[in-house]
Amino acid sequence: MVKKNILKYLPSLTKRLSLPSHSRTRTPFYSLPSLLLSSFQVHWSTSHCSQHLTQEQPHTSEKDRPRRNNLSQQESERKATHGVAMESFMKGIRGDAPCVLDMDPTHTVGGGVEDFYGEDHATEDQLVTPWTISVASGHTLLRDKRHNKGLAFTETERDTHYLRGLLPPAISSQELQERKIMKNLRSYEVPLQRYQALMDLQERNERLFYKILINNVEELLPVVYTPTVGEACQKYGSIFRRPQGLYISLKEKGKILEVLRNWPERSIQVIVVTDGERILGLGDLGCQGMGIPVGKLSLYTALGGVRPSACLPITLDVGTNNETLLNDEFYIGLKQKRARGQEYADFLQEFMTAVKQSYGEKVLIQFEDFANHNAFELLAKYGTTHLVFNDDIQGTASVVLAGLLAALKVVGGTLADHTFLFLGAGEAGTGIAELIALEISRQTKAPLEETRKKLWLVDSKGLVVSSRNESLQHFKKPWAHEHEPLKTLLEAVQAIKPTVLIGTSGVGQTFTQEVVEAMASFNEKPLILALSNPTSQAECTAEQAYTWSKGKAIFASGSPFDSFEYDGKKFVPGQANNAYIFPGFGLGVIMCGAIRVHDDMLLAASEALAKQVSEENYANGLIYPPFTNIRKISANIAASVAAKAYELGLASRRPRPDDLVKYAESCMYTPVYRNYR
Numbered sequence: 001m002v003k004k005n006i007l008k009y010l011p012s013l014t015k016r017l018s019l020p021s022h023s024r025t026r027t028p029f030y031s032l033p034s035l036l037l038s039s040f041q042v043h044w045s046t047s048h049c050s051q052h053l054t055q056e057q058p059h060t061s062e063k064d065r066p067r068r069n070n071l072s073q074q075e076s077e078r079k080a081t082h083g084v085a086m087e088s089f090m091k092g093i094r095g096d097a098p099c100v101l102d103m104d105p106t107h108t109v110g111g112g113v114e115d116f117y118g119e120d121h122a123t124e125d126q127l128v129t130p131w132t133i134s135v136a137s138g139h140t141l142l143r144d145k146r147h148n149k150g151l152a153f154t155e156t157e158r159d160t161h162y163l164r165g166l167l168p169p170a171i172s173s174q175e176l177q178e179r180k181i182m183k184n185l186r187s188y189e190v191p192l193q194r195y196q197a198l199m200d201l202q203e204r205n206e207r208l209f210y211k212i213l214i215n216n217v218e219e220l221l222p223v224v225y226t227p228t229v230g231e232a233c234q235k236y237g238s239i240f241r242r243p244q245g246l247y248i249s250l251k252e253k254g255k256i257l258e259v260l261r262n263w264p265e266r267s268i269q270v271i272v273v274t275d276g277e278r279i280l281g282l283g284d285l286g287c288q289g290m291g292i293p294v295g296k297l298s299l300y301t302a303l304g305g306v307r308p309s310a311c312l313p314i315t316l317d318v319g320t321n322n323e324t325l326l327n328d329e330f331y332i333g334l335k336q337k338r339a340r341g342q343e344y345a346d347f348l349q350e351f352m353t354a355v356k357q358s359y360g361e362k363v364l365i366q367f368e369d370f371a372n373h374n375a376f377e378l379l380a381k382y383g384t385t386h387l388v389f390n391d392d393i394q395g396t397a398s399v400v401l402a403g404l405l406a407a408l409k410v411v412g413g414t415l416a417d418h419t420f421l422f423l424g425a426g427e428a429g430t431g432i433a434e435l436i437a438l439e440i441s442r443q444t445k446a447p448l449e450e451t452r453k454k455l456w457l458v459d460s461k462g463l464v465v466s467s468r469n470e471s472l473q474h475f476k477k478p479w480a481h482e483h484e485p486l487k488t489l490l491e492a493v494q495a496i497k498p499t500v501l502i503g504t505s506g507v508g509q510t511f512t513q514e515v516v517e518a519m520a521s522f523n524e525k526p527l528i529l530a531l532s533n534p535t536s537q538a539e540c541t542a543e544q545a546y547t548w549s550k551g552k553a554i555f556a557s558g559s560p561f562d563s564f565e566y567d568g569k570k571f572v573p574g575q576a577n578n579a580y581i582f583p584g585f586g587l588g589v590i591m592c593g594a595i596r597v598h599d600d601m602l603l604a605a606s607e608a609l610a611k612q613v614s615e616e617n618y619a620n621g622l623i624y625p626p627f628t629n630i631r632k633i634s635a636n637i638a639a640s641v642a643a644k645a646y647e648l649g650l651a652s653r654r655p656r657p658d659d660l661v662k663y664a665e666s667c668m669y670t671p672v673y674r675n676y677r
Ligand SMILES: NC(=O)C1=CN([C@@H]2O[C@H](COP(=O)(O)OP(=O)(O)OC[C@H]3O[C@@H](n4cnc5c(N)ncnc54)[C@H](OP(=O)(O)O)[C@@H]3O)[C@@H](O)[C@H]2O)C=CC1
Pocket: 278, 279, 280, 281, 282, 371, 372, 391, 392, 393, 396, 399, 423, 424, 425, 426, 427, 428, 429, 458, 459, 460, 461, 503, 504, 505, 506, 507, 510, 531, 532, 533, 534, 537, 557, 558, 559, 576, 577, 578, 579
């Protein structure tokens, strides 16, 4: 069917590609799909064409560049270019177009997973074509976030791409642009202004956005991610300027496949999807949860090196039960109560089927910030049919386990020697508990049912115990141990005497002074993790943990805290956030062509992260490495995850690269500007 359609429209497409280059650019950017082909066909073809071009076309010298006044030369280049392009196009139709993952990985220069556009496949000194649907130039090029370079366009590029007069005469380097943006960002007092400025930059000049984010990760993570992204979601309706990501609402029921086809990119490798019901610890933010998939995917690119064009943020708008939003005139979502039961299940089923139909078997679907009454079920249901990963359950578990493995070097003993108490028995709490129990079981060979007994959970009704079994949600039942009922966290701390206290309640200030003092009274080095986000929901602050424990606590939190001096000693709190795991984990899954996620891959990720903590980090009281080295860390995580996938027979990319760390690094997208022919 697809082949038939492409062949039917082939003459028009050929004609389109042969238009004089300047007039080509005058056609609105998105007009071609609607006029000629579905966006699938167009993107699919251009991506394959350009990839083929960069491999087989000998790279051009000065004389090959299009010149406005040298029509015959321009004509012959166009013929050569489009001849190769159309040949590749036809190859693609026949299904034998070359696939980047089948190539020798050494060809890639700062490549990016599946370099369909061929941009990074060229060496640094080779010229690449700024493909959109046609060759972008003039105003279109400046408005195309993927290829825009602002004042960094060179004199030659300004000539060849019809930019004269559209830019002021000064030419800036990318480094100078970075300095300017950072200066401006630092001048804003309000974090939300920084967030907005960064989102505007992402929409205007993608490479500059990622360069800045990568080079200033510790400073900017709290802006594009927790805590500021939480405030942005709360105010999304008011600050909304340009839509980011794909909104799929109940209005599109029955047409989800068509909606997916409206997205301008075809080679999608990672989707982060939310239905907005549990946004951080802020509750139901409905459609305004979009800030979360957008933010998470920025980190996929900045921290994990997955190319931006391969990332698709999606919000499923199934209504909201948030009365404030329902009564807000600026609310951007459906003004109706949430769909539940069969209606919800059918909508999700249609979505999951459409995703597979559009992007194939190997697209990674990351569920993010769903409420727990849907999250566990979706993971179980689609875990056997799709490549799915729940970041709140699995990513969080992996990052916490990594922190614990690292902390053992400081507190001593093995995991099995410790006792764990959680405040919060939802996705994060039970997800973490299960992975710890699995790791202890693996280390000690004890049955999982036994190892679970080292872990205790408290929910809003008190300690999870067997006498409550009847009324417990299914994911809490494995943690309902024999014990007398206890109402409060303090009582539970005093009775269980945990060595590790983990907050996953979404409620701020619940690790009270009494709780922290109790932890410090029977532990030499109590491990206290306040994981709830954003900062306002943290179970306690770094200052409180260090002060109340009299400097004994090893502390990490979901949202960042500044270092704190207590009794003449500087304490540096770590950030226990799944952002350490999911970018590298996702890269690993994609680069080996994994078809399913397995718990052992999560354990492999934890071990890889724990190994990255240096002696210097330990000396500073850290159990996580700093984010400054995150791309190196992600490459190591990706390599371990991929190695495990190969071992389990879940990886489809053959042959297996010998050096997986090097391969992961070579797959990473780099945001330096490319030179345009
Ligand atoms: N740092 C990180 O990387 C991550 C942090 N998080 C954070 O963890 C928090 C929880 O997320 P998640 O597990 O998905 O949420 P869930 O809604 O699934 O779970 C919340 C749990 O907390 C319990 N709870 C709520 N209020 C209280 C209270 N006052 N006292 C005791 N228990 C309480 C709930 O009890 P009940 O079941 O009785 O309602 C429930 O068991 C969020 O703030 C989120 O931002 C999540 C993922 C990753």
